[in-house]
Amino acid sequence: MKFLVSKTTFHTTLQKLQRVLPNKPQLPTLAAIHILVKKNRVILTATDLYLGIQAPLESQIESEGVVVVPGKLLLAAVSSFPEGEIVVTETAGTLNLVSRASKVKLQTLSLEEYPEFPEVSGESVLLATSDLLSVEQYVLPSVSKDITRPVLTAVQLELTTTTFRAVGTDGFRLSVFGTTTESEHAKTLLAPARTLLEYIKLAQAEEVSNVELLVSSKLQQVLAKIGDVLVFSRLVTGEYPPFEQIIPSESTTEVVCEADELLEQVRRAHVLTSGSSHIVQFRISPELVEISTPTTTEGSFEGVLTSAKVTGNPLKIAFNAVYLLDMLKQFSSQELRLGMTEALKPVIFRSQTLSSFLYVVMPFRVV
Amino acid sequence: MESRTLSPEETSRVWQQCCAQLKKDLSAAVYNTWIVANPLTHLEYIDLSRAVANITSPTAFHSTNVKKNFHTQLTQTLSELTQRQVEISYYIGSLPQNTAGVIKTIKPGNNPSSRPILTKPEFSPSPRVEELFSPNTIESAGVDRIALKSKQIGLRTDFTFETFAVSTSNEMAHAAATAVSNQPGSSYNPLFLYGGVGVGKTHLMHAIANNILQTNPQSRMIYCTGEEFTNEIVQAIQTKRAGVFKDRYRSAQVLLIDDIQFIAGKNAVQEEFFHTFNALTKKSHQIVLTSDRPPQEIRLLEDRLRSRFEAGLMIDIQEPSFELRTAIILLKSQAQNITISIDLAKKIAETVDSARRIEGIITLIRSAVELQGRKIDLELIEQIIKTSQPLEQRGVLKKSPSEVIKTVATHFSVKQLAIKGKSRVKNLVTARHIAMYLLKTELSLPLVEIGRWFANRDHTSVLHAVKKIEAELLRDTQLQREISFIRKSLQTT
Numbered sequence: 001m002k003f004l005v006s007k008t009t010f011h012t013t014l015q016k017l018q019r020v021l022p023n024k025p026q027l028p029t030l031a032a033i034h035i036l037v038k039k040n041r042v043i044l045t046a047t048d049l050y051l052g053i054q055a056p057l058e059s060q061i062e063s064e065g066v067v068v069v070p071g072k073l074l075l076a077a078v079s080s081f082p083e084g085e086i087v088v089t090e091t092a093g094t095l096n097l098v099s100r101a102s103k104v105k106l107q108t109l110s111l112e113e114y115p116e117f118p119e120v121s122g123e124s125v126l127l128a129t130s131d132l133l134s135v136e137q138y139v140l141p142s143v144s145k146d147i148t149r150p151v152l153t154a155v156q157l158e159l160t161t162t163t164f165r166a167v168g169t170d171g172f173r174l175s176v177f178g179t180t181t182e183s184e185h186a187k188t189l190l191a192p193a194r195t196l197l198e199y200i201k202l203a204q205a206e207e208v209s210n211v212e213l214l215v216s217s218k219l220q221q222v223l224a225k226i227g228d229v230l231v232f233s234r235l236v237t238g239e240y241p242p243f244e245q246i247i248p249s250e251s252t253t254e255v256v257c258e259a260d261e262l263l264e265q266v267r268r269a270h271v272l273t274s275g276s277s278h279i280v281q282f283r284i285s286p287e288l289v290e291i292s293t294p295t296t297t298e299g300s301f302e303g304v305l306t307s308a309k310v311t312g313n314p315l316k317i318a319f320n321a322v323y324l325l326d327m328l329k330q331f332s333s334q335e336l337r338l339g340m341t342e343a344l345k346p347v348i349f350r351s352q353t354l355s356s357f358l359y360v361v362m363p364f365r366v367v
Numbered sequence: 368m369e370s371r372t373l374s375p376e377e378t379s380r381v382w383q384q385c386c387a388q389l390k391k392d393l394s395a396a397v398y399n400t401w402i403v404a405n406p407l408t409h410l411e412y413i414d415l416s417r418a419v420a421n422i423t424s425p426t427a428f429h430s431t432n433v434k435k436n437f438h439t440q441l442t443q444t445l446s447e448l449t450q451r452q453v454e455i456s457y458y459i460g461s462l463p464q465n466t467a468g469v470i471k472t473i474k475p476g477n478n479p480s481s482r483p484i485l486t487k488p489e490f491s492p493s494p495r496v497e498e499l500f501s502p503n504t505i506e507s508a509g510v511d512r513i514a515l516k517s518k519q520i521g522l523r524t525d526f527t528f529e530t531f532a533v534s535t536s537n538e539m540a541h542a543a544a545t546a547v548s549n550q551p552g553s554s555y556n557p558l559f560l561y562g563g564v565g566v567g568k569t570h571l572m573h574a575i576a577n578n579i580l581q582t583n584p585q586s587r588m589i590y591c592t593g594e595e596f597t598n599e600i601v602q603a604i605q606t607k608r609a610g611v612f613k614d615r616y617r618s619a620q621v622l623l624i625d626d627i628q629f630i631a632g633k634n635a636v637q638e639e640f641f642h643t644f645n646a647l648t649k650k651s652h653q654i655v656l657t658s659d660r661p662p663q664e665i666r667l668l669e670d671r672l673r674s675r676f677e678a679g680l681m682i683d684i685q686e687p688s689f690e691l692r693t694a695i696i697l698l699k700s701q702a703q704n705i706t707i708s709i710d711l712a713k714k715i716a717e718t719v720d721s722a723r724r725i726e727g728i729i730t731l732i733r734s735a736v737e738l739q740g741r742k743i744d745l746e747l748i749e750q751i752i753k754t755s756q757p758l759e760q761r762g763v764l765k766k767s768p769s770e771v772i773k774t775v776a777t778h779f780s781v782k783q784l785a786i787k788g789k790s791r792v793k794n795l796v797t798a799r800h801i802a803m804y805l806l807k808t809e810l811s812l813p814l815v816e817i818g819r820w821f822a823n824r825d826h827t828s829v830l831h832a833v834k835k836i837e838a839e840l841l842r843d844t845q846l847q848r849e850i851s852f853i854r855k856s857l858q859t860t
Contacts, residue, residue, distance in 0.1 A: 006831060025397055026396050026400045027396045027397065028396075030400075034520075047428060049400075049426055049428040049429055050425075050426055050428070052428065115428055115431070115432045116432055116435050117428070117431070118428060119431075120427070120432040149388070150461060166597065169499065171498050171499055171500060171501075172498065172499055173499070174499055185616050216427075218459075219427035219430070219459055220426070220427060220459045220460065221426070221427040232427075232428070234425065234426035234428070234459075236461075237459075237460050237461045238461055241499075241500040242500070242505060243499075243500075244506055245505050245509055246499050246500060246504055246508045247508075247510055248508065248511070249508070249511055249512040249515045250515045251579075265581050341511070344497060345504070345507060345508075345511075346499060346504065346508065350652035360499065362497055362498070362499045362504070365497065
């Protein structure tokens, strides 16, 4: 095997695979990069069995071959090279990287142990990169990181022939982003948050406007084509919670305010909540919206919302400040509507100027 | 020998043995990645020589590679352990021990026994937040949603089957309504309920609608009165939006029209209703109608409509009996959160004959209790009944005593003279007592004067007659019906 490649190209391509190289692999081969030189293509592959990425490497090929080398080491070695051409060759268990003045030899790993990729086939659907960016901005912050409940670590993507909707929740808050699109097939899938993040990064790196997905429900796999890069990922199995049922249908207290002002006040309040589980209390009356924190040994906060307009019943309600901060950023410079019914029932946040997004938060039980 | 599926415990025992064997031959890393992560989830003995097994992997990557690299080893080991030739199938899915989507509540509320507690509370970011998807939240959101929906449709949420008192006079209607609401469109279509004022037609109709919403909150439902239907058509024609109207009504999954008799004689309206009716029944969408009289008695109703109504189930709801009225009083008072003892309820049921007036009286009682702080006793009830009675029943009935006696005589088909006379034939005595009772209760005549009308009887005899009827009224339904009938004919003639 022999090919010539520029250092910059090699390095950027390897970086695309970087995030699927685990730090503590169960098997060394799962932290390795598989290099295949066949016909006129060089293909780099990495997988940790949950996510797999294949990226072509632009290079000048002299002879075919296949090799598996430790991924982090290869990446570090290539990045240490000076700008210019690198000649890559393989001889009896060693991968040689040769530039004008340096030569690096890497021990290769067993080819047999390298895992085989599943063959994914199924109906294809297209996701717009712009929609994926919205998912990152609006939905991913709500997704759970708790691996004991796998379903909540996924984003539910719902494609119909005319609409696209993404839903994320960690059981205490819920984000729903919906827009219109055109799709040939209708599909609902539970994609791990990590997979979506990978799609977004690669779609931006490859500068493509669409990501094509092939979904195999039999294999519970989804194969994404992002430019020339292929991303293999598992889908999450299980039943997504009935989120539509808990979106409040009606509110008896409504607050309209500037999202920025609310964000600033909650941020100030949050400074003093570390001793009180991030509790921020709202006292809502037709004249005034007061924000305060419980008094702890550290101190307390009190403030008012000057931009607030209240309709409906007075209400006392408390939230986890973290849940508000995460989301209020997304509403920046918009007019925000909070719809509430009771102190312990879900609260809905939305904005007229951002109709594609809604956010539901469960309030705190204040003792 | 029949095929036998091993229980999860047995399967897991076999798998543990299998693991133990394979562990010896493999490196720890390989063993953990390719064996432990891909367990045996199903084992079935087909007969004494063959068995089938499922290996479930978390991802397709795992599955592909287990199959490729370990199929022979797994088959061999499992075959040895089960002493059968094992055939392995590979599946992908979540493993049973961490079943996805299980919703757990962080903190038990009022009812800890019915709600599972998360075994590891430290995973909860804030222990004092109820889960968005806890059964409680879902349920209360569902209730809110249904309430909103029924409000939009125009239903009364307190009109449900639970608050509907059932007795012989309305049990057919109740049964049919329940059947319709459980299987809208397929049991009885259309359902046509008819009966007099305040017998519970509207209550049943709302109960059907509310019940359908409970089971299917998404169903498209239209509820209106015959008059509203008429007005909407007129408006639609005026504003040239008849198309919108048609689409709206013909896409309904459940159509409920109260007091349908109102459309009789209005040709354009009947025409439109006829087509709506056909469109809906063709799609077997449920139609429920109520009327104050049966279709054949609705004058000016087009024949084609009449025959369509008659093709469905027609049910007559009778006037509520004394017992039913008592039950209604108890139910309605419960709904308004006031307690009326059964004796007092009977007392009200004696004098009030329409269910609608019962509701009014209970509201009056409640306001007396809440606003004036009064206790519910006989005195209060009597006072309320007296003041709430329609004018003509309040002893200011504009009838002469002779007219009352005449009406009673006609009712019992006896001569007026005989009633006034001295004969002690049984049916004459009953008629005479009823006449005395009515003169006392309806015209509020003094006992002595009543006595004068009946061959100068003593006022004690009159008192005895009135008391006797009052006592019998409590248990004799036949008598109740007769007296109520005579009262009505007195009012109308």
